[in-house]
Amino acid sequence: MGNLLSQTQPTPPLHAPDTPDASSAGKRKRTPSPTSPASNASDIKPLSGIDATPDGDVHRFIVRCPSIFWCTRKDIARALAKIPRMPPYGGLHKITRWDHFFITFPNKACAEQGVRCLNAYKYRGKPWEASAAAEHSSKRRRIDNTVRESRTSGSGPMDDGVCKTAAMVTAKWRDVAYEEQLKRKTRKWTNALSLVTKEMRKELRGKRLLPWLDDVISKREGKGHPACCSLVQIVGAESERGRMYYRNKNEFTVGVSPDACGMGHDYHKSTLTIGYALGLVRDGQVFIGRVDEDCVTTSKTAREIAQCLAPAIEKLGLQPYDKRAHEGYWRQVTCREGTRTGQVLVSVVVNPSALEENGAPGDGTRISDEDCQKTVIGALRQHFGMDKELGIFWQPSSDRSAVGGDIPAIHLHGISSLHEEMCGLKFRIQPTAFFQVNTFMAERLYNLIGDLAEVDKETVVFDVCCGTGTIGLSLARRAHSVVGIEMNESAVADAQHNAKLNGIDNATFIAGKVENRIYDAIQQLDGNRECVVILDPPRAGLPMNVVSAVRAMGAVRRIVYVACEPNNFWRNALGFCRPRSKAFRLEPFRPVKAYGLDLFPHTDHGELVVLLERDLVKEEK
C-alpha cells in the first residue's frame, strides 16, 4: 500500500485561501508555495466533540438546521460544494423532511476541518450545527463494526488518518485468505438458493402445490429456509493466472489523487492520476487512487498503461474532468487486452468542450485534441515499443453522465479490435462489446455450462444475452444449431464474425433487446427439436416477459441459468418454477443443482450457475 497518506501532516487552517477559481476550465490550477497559509498548521486546535464521536473512530456527524427541511441529499451536496475549504467526505445521508443530515469523514483531520466548515456555514440565513452523531441505528452500527473490524485486520476501507487506496476499492478481499474468500462466497450462493425457497413459499401462501418444494422443506436441517437445490460444487480459481492480476478489461477514471485531499496534505496540489474513484468527494471532485501492485485484480499491462499515461498527459496542463462543474478535459481510460494473444486496446474518454477555453485559437498556446491524441499515442508507443499489437481509440463526450461503453469510439491508431482465445476458439472483441473479464475462469464457466447443457447433434441451443457469442459458439460443434440474442450491436457483429472466423455455420445471432425480440428469436429455433436455453443476463436478471416466453416453449427441457448477482436470481426462478397460470404457461421448471464459480477473486462477486429442468411430476391440486 504505497500511497497511504500520513497522519502526521498538518491540518490547513480555515483562513487559508480558497481553491483557485474553477472557471479556468481546462487549465492547470495554481499550486501554492509550501509557505502559504495552507501549510501552516501552528494555529490549529483540535475541536471538542471530534474525539467524542461515539465509536471513537468512525467520523460521523449529524448536522442540524431548520431551513434544510425540504432539501434532498443532492441539495446538501450542492451546498457542501460551495463551502470554501470543505474537506473530502465519504458519506452523506439526507432524506427530505429531515431537519438534519449525516456526514462521514474519512479521518480525524478531515473531520476537524469539516466540522469547522459546517459550523461556519449558513443555509438560507440559518446556521448549521454539527455534532458527533450520537445515535446509530442497528444497521449503521453493523456497518461501523465491520469498518472497525476490518481496520484491525488491516484491510479496511478507511484507516485512521489514511484515505482509502485504489486496492481497497477494487480488490477489497485481497488480504483475506483465498479459502476464506470461497467460504464467504459459498455462504452468499447458499443464501441465494434459500431465498428462492423462501420467496416461493411466500408466493404459494402455504399451499402445497409443488412436490419438489415440499421435498426440499421436509429435508430441512436446522432453522431458516433450506436451499432450493444443492450447491454441488464450488469452482475456485486455483491457478495463479485466474486469481492474480486477471482482469482483461480495466476502466480507470482520470482525476486528482488523494494527495490533494487537503487534510494534512496540500489542498491545491492536484496530482493528475489515472486510477480508481475512491468514493471521497470534495467540491464535487471525486478523488482517484493510484493503481499499484496491491490492485491484485488489475492486469499488469493496464497498470503500466495508467502509470505511463498519467505523467505524459499531465504535462499538457489540462485538468481532469470535474463532473459537478462540468469542467476539465481528461475523463476515463479503458484498457482491454487479449490475455492469451497479448493484444491491447486503449480507449480514452475526453470532454472536448474543455478545450474551448484553453487559450486563444491560433495563438500557439491553445492545446488541441490532436496534441492530446499525439501525446497519448507517443507515450504508449514509447512504453510498449512498435512491435506491440496496440490499438488506440478516442471517445469525445461532453455529456455529463456518459460512461465509456456508451460513447462511440473513434479509431486513432494501430489495431481496431482484439482477439482472445478460449475453448479452442478465437474471438474478436471490439472496444465496447461485452466480454467476460477473467479469461481463464470464463473458460471454466463455459466448460461447466457445456457439461450441464448436455448438448448433442439433435439439440438446438438458445443463447440469451449472448454477448460476443462465446457460450453458443463453444457449444455449436456439438449442437444441431445455435441462436443467440444480444442488445449490443457491436457484440452481435463480433458474434457473427466469430462464427465465420471459427468455421461455424450453424449459428445465428440477433441484435436487439431480448424483451422486444424474444418472439422473433423463438421463430428462428427449429421447433421440432429439443432446445436447451442458456440464460446469462445482466445483474438485474431477465424481464418477466422473457421468462414467461421461454417457459411457454414446449421444446425446452433444460435451462442453464448463470446469475452474476445471485441475490437477484430468485425473481426469475419464481417465474420459471411457480405453478402454471395464464401468465406462466406449461409445466413449471424446478432447480436441480447449482454450482458456484469464482469469476472475480478478491472481490465479493461470483457466478451462481443453476440447472433448471422441466418438472414433469404432476402439480398437486
Ligand SMILES: C[S@@+](CC[C@H](N)C(=O)[O-])C[C@H]1O[C@@H](n2cnc3c(N)ncnc32)[C@H](O)[C@@H]1O
Ligand atoms: C453477463 S453478460 C453475458 C454475455 C455472454 N453470455 C458472455 O458470457 O460473454 C450479459 C449480456 O447481456 C446483454 N444484455 C443486457 N441487457 C440485455 C437485454 N435487455 N437484451 C439483450 N441483451 C442484453 C449485455 O450487453 C451483455 O452482453
